[in-house]
Amino acid sequence: MYNSVWIPDPDEVWQSAEITKDYKKGSDVLFLQLEDGTELEYPIDPVKTQLPPLRNPDILVGENDLTALSYLHEPAVLHNLKVRFVDSKLIYTYCGIILVAINPYKEIPIYGDAIIHAYSGQNMGDMDPHIFAVAEEAYKQMARKNRNQSIIVSGESGAGKTVSARYAMRYFATVSKSSSKACVEDKVLASNPITEAIGNAKTTRNDNSSRFGKYTEISFNNQYRIIGANMRTYLLEKSRVVFQHDDYHLKVFSELLEIKLEEMAHGLCHRKIATTSDTVIKPMTKVQAINARDALAKHIYAHLFSCIVDHINEALQFSGKKHTFIGVLDIYGFETFDVNSFEQFCINYANEKLQQQFNLHVFKLEQDEYMKEDIPWALIEFNDNQPCIDLIEAKMGILELLDEECLLPQGTEENWLQKLQNNYLNKNPLFEKPRMSSKAFIILHFADKVQYECDGFLEKNRDTLYEELIDVLKKSKFRNSLHLLMETLNATTPHYVRCIKPNDLKLQFEYDSKRVVQQLRACGVLETIRISAQSYPSRWTYFEFFSRYRILMSQQDLALDDKKQICKEVLKHLIQFGKTKIFFRAGQVAYLEKLRADKLRAASVTIQKNLRCWIQRKKFLKMKRAAIIIQQYVRGERAIRHVLNAATLKQSWGAVIIQKHWRRFLVSRRYQLILMATIRIQSFTRGWLARRQYKKMLQDQKALVIQKHVRAWLVRRRYQSIRRFVLNIQLSFRVKQLHKKLDEQSKENNGLLERLTHLSTIHSADLNKYQKLEEELQKTVTQKQLIEEQVKKSKGQTEQLTVVLRIIRKHEGSKLAKEPEAKWQYPLFTRTLENNFETQKESYEQQIKALIDEVKHLQEDRIQLQEQVEEEYLINDGLRKDLAQLADEALVSTRKLLLYDSSKEYSFN
Numbered sequence: 001m002y003n004s005v006w007i008p009d010p011d012e013v014w015q016s017a018e019i020t021k022d023y024k025k026g027s028d029v030l031f032l033q034l035e036d037g038t039e040l041e042y043p044i045d046p047v048k049t050q051l052p053p054l055r056n057p058d059i060l061v062g063e064n065d066l067t068a069l070s071y072l073h074e075p076a077v078l079h080n081l082k083v084r085f086v087d088s089k090l091i092y093t094y095c096g097i098i099l100v101a102i103n104p105y106k107e108i109p110i111y112g113d114a115i116i117h118a119y120s121g122q123n124m125g126d127m128d129p130h131i132f133a134v135a136e137e138a139y140k141q142m143a144r145k146n147r148n149q150s151i152i153v154s155g156e157s158g159a160g161k162t163v164s165a166r167y168a169m170r171y172f173a174t175v176s177k178s179s180s181k182a183c184v185e186d187k188v189l190a191s192n193p194i195t196e197a198i199g200n201a202k203t204t205r206n207d208n209s210s211r212f213g214k215y216t217e218i219s220f221n222n223q224y225r226i227i228g229a230n231m232r233t234y235l236l237e238k239s240r241v242v243f244q245h246d247d248y249h250l251k252v253f254s255e256l257l258e259i260k261l262e263e264m265a266h267g268l269c270h271r272k273i274a275t276t277s278d279t280v281i282k283p284m285t286k287v288q289a290i291n292a293r294d295a296l297a298k299h300i301y302a303h304l305f306s307c308i309v310d311h312i313n314e315a316l317q318f319s320g321k322k323h324t325f326i327g328v329l330d331i332y333g334f335e336t337f338d339v340n341s342f343e344q345f346c347i348n349y350a351n352e353k354l355q356q357q358f359n360l361h362v363f364k365l366e367q368d369e370y371m372k373e374d375i376p377w378a379l380i381e382f383n384d385n386q387p388c389i390d391l392i393e394a395k396m397g398i399l400e401l402l403d404e405e406c407l408l409p410q411g412t413e414e415n416w417l418q419k420l421q422n423n424y425l426n427k428n429p430l431f432e433k434p435r436m437s438s439k440a441f442i443i444l445h446f447a448d449k450v451q452y453e454c455d456g457f458l459e460k461n462r463d464t465l466y467e468e469l470i471d472v473l474k475k476s477k478f479r480n481s482l483h484l485l486m487e488t489l490n491a492t493t494p495h496y497v498r499c500i501k502p503n504d505l506k507l508q509f510e511y512d513s514k515r516v517v518q519q520l521r522a523c524g525v526l527e528t529i530r531i532s533a534q535s536y537p538s539r540w541t542y543f544e545f546f547s548r549y550r551i552l553m554s555q556q557d558l559a560l561d562d563k564k565q566i567c568k569e570v571l572k573h574l575i576q577f578g579k580t581k582i583f584f585r586a587g588q589v590a591y592l593e594k595l596r597a598d599k600l601r602a603a604s605v606t607i608q609k610n611l612r613c614w615i616q617r618k619k620f621l622k623m624k625r626a627a628i629i630i631q632q633y634v635r636g637e638r639a640i641r642h643v644l645n646a647a648t649l650k651q652s653w654g655a656v657i658i659q660k661h662w663r664r665f666l667v668s669r670r671y672q673l674i675l676m677a678t679i680r681i682q683s684f685t686r687g688w689l690a691r692r693q694y695k696k697m698l699q700d701q702k703a704l705v706i707q708k709h710v711r712a713w714l715v716r717r718r719y720q721s722i723r724r725f726v727l728n729i730q731l732s733f734r735v736k737q738l739h740k741k742l743d744e745q746s747k748e749n750n751g752l753l754e755r756l757t758h759l760s761t762i763h764s765a766d767l768n769k770y771q772k773l774e775e776e777l778q779k780t781v782t783q784k785q786l787i788e789e790q791v792k793k794s795k796g797q798t799e800q801l802t803v804v805l806r807i808i809r810k811h812e813g814s815k816l817a818k819e820p821e822a823k824w825q826y827p828l829f830t831r832t833l834e835n836n837f838e839t840q841k842e843s844y845e846q847q848i849k850a851l852i853d854e855v856k857h858l859q860e861d862r863i864q865l866q867e868q869v870e871e872e873y874l875i876n877d878g879l880r881k882d883l884a885q886l887a888d889e890a891l892v893s894t895r896k897l898l899l900y901d902s903s904k905e906y907s908f909n
Contacts, residue, residue, distance in 0.1 A: 007040075077525065093129055097496060115130075116174045139171075155523065157210075159519070161332065188226070219318060228322070239343060242294040342456055359527065498523040
């Protein structure tokens, strides 16, 4: 792997190849073998001797920081990003102070609150690269140094800039929750969809592209909690609102503004020209009317967008004092399309300014690192893009010539382009004229060469109504806002996030090397790599270096106690030594890795040699022992054949027979002894087993008896417990029922008492009435007696009157004969008196009879009430007796159960 290089490839930009033959200086060809096995003769210029870049060792491939690579160049960066993105599914990679974020076009579960809390309080290099790590670094530096911070998120359309900026603000909102009830952090997050709904648009590379730059300034108090925010927007792309031309839109526009359609049409088609004496209304041409209409639409769109941003800022205002702030800049990066117009020119101009600020900041960080470690830093160089910025914004630059042409009534793009060519063509190396177009010019930006079409530059630069044209051109709002942005960024500590779009088809985890390398060249990542490569890109602590490369050190070197001194002695001619780190130039770590691999390879060969020697020796000794045994058997067979004859055969045969019988006798006797011993052992063993079995059966039987009694006792005890429990439940239930019955009876008694009380009240009333009736009866009887006495008196008087009348009749007979009326009046009067007396007598007798009947009824009711009261008292006495009897029975049952349980326990014990 250490003899691998990178060579250009039309499809993958770079491809890996292995050197098959050593290169000799002055040779014009390098023999290579591609990864697919193809042999290749790579041409080399013998004069320049420009060899292909070397490939990093495998240990460095997949590093989470690109500056940790030993060979720092474009193919190494491209390959490292591809390995992390495609193979490891990691979208974030550090490049020094830059976080490279590749859009995966897929939801990844790495943005939850648990991940936020995991990164909170951690140093930037302690955990894997992440947007939360950059946000934590900005928050930590703000809290430690009381210095304002900025996070600059850039990239082309569809690279994920807005999402990254949103995650950064979400991190701040989570780790620095405000204590107020205003929920400022929620308002900051909620403002993003509003601005995106108005300022986003569909482009050829992204369906929802942010067509404006946004700088969100999040304010913190002295406790570093969010108290408010402020939003500023830049480079709003307004030309898209005039792409669709329709009279219906003009009608709707007039209705919304409550303007008559005729007046609006007249205003768009005519122009006022003020002279010294009068104002002339002049009709415009079709092109002028279209330009006026487009300028009005863009002006209203920009005003509407600004109004929405102002309302958002009003909602994000705060009353407290701002201590520090962190700004998040979301702005599209360097853009180059097939057709580039005024919008791309402004975007690339802004990116030139941002790149210059980035170069100066990276260069300053490198200087601070070297000064901290006492390393000379004078050799570091970087590409300054100030000439390109001067070409655009300096006096008599492109923008000033454009403003000058816009002030002229007859100004055209052709005249402006001619001025540019007269001033800069063949005079400024950054300005070129295209070969195939007469209405375009080329600028060599830091990222790439871009050809701009002049059509529309003047109108888009005016971008206002005719009445306001001159005032607007006197003061360029774009340049002032950009200047204010750069001042803000320079006054803060910047942190950089470069978003990369891996492919144009929005496929998940697909890596198009051509598109990626184009963006890497444009976003400044490769410039950072180049600056690092010029100095000492690889940096190891002394302990890390000693642990890995001690295999390359001699015993004399290892005899020293100080590891730092050991490292200096070994590498004093190769590298620079800092206070805490060792600084390597490009390729030196790879060379050390090669030496280390060679040493390990030599050690491996030695180990393999000794192991193979031991295996072969072991095999040889085994074969030697086998050969000696075979030789012994062969030599024995030869000796037997040499001494063998008939006498020896007969003697040998007789000896064999004798040995056979003797061995049989010995074996038979041994067998009989063993048999007898075996039988004896078996008998003792069987007797012992039988006795053990009998003893076990006896124990089991006793255990069964014990278990039977114990189980019976347990069952009886359980039965008694259950019985006591049931009896207690029954007793409780009966007592409860009796209490319930008593309660009901008491309620009935209360009812009866109330009824008796009522009846007694009625009885008392009846007695009073009875007494009154008796009194009335007595009065009636008295009256009767009086009447009878009166009647008697009346009879006496009547008799006396009769006697008197008779006397009168006798004395006045004549007179009575003469007056016939008196003859009938007297008996009539007498009869009337008698009738009145009889009538009065009969009424009194009826009243007396009615009173006597009523008194009789009252006496009967009184007797019935007395009988009912007596019955109720008898019933209550019976219930009391039943309750007392049940209580006595319950007490007796409880005592019996307690006596029975105690006797059972005593008998069991």
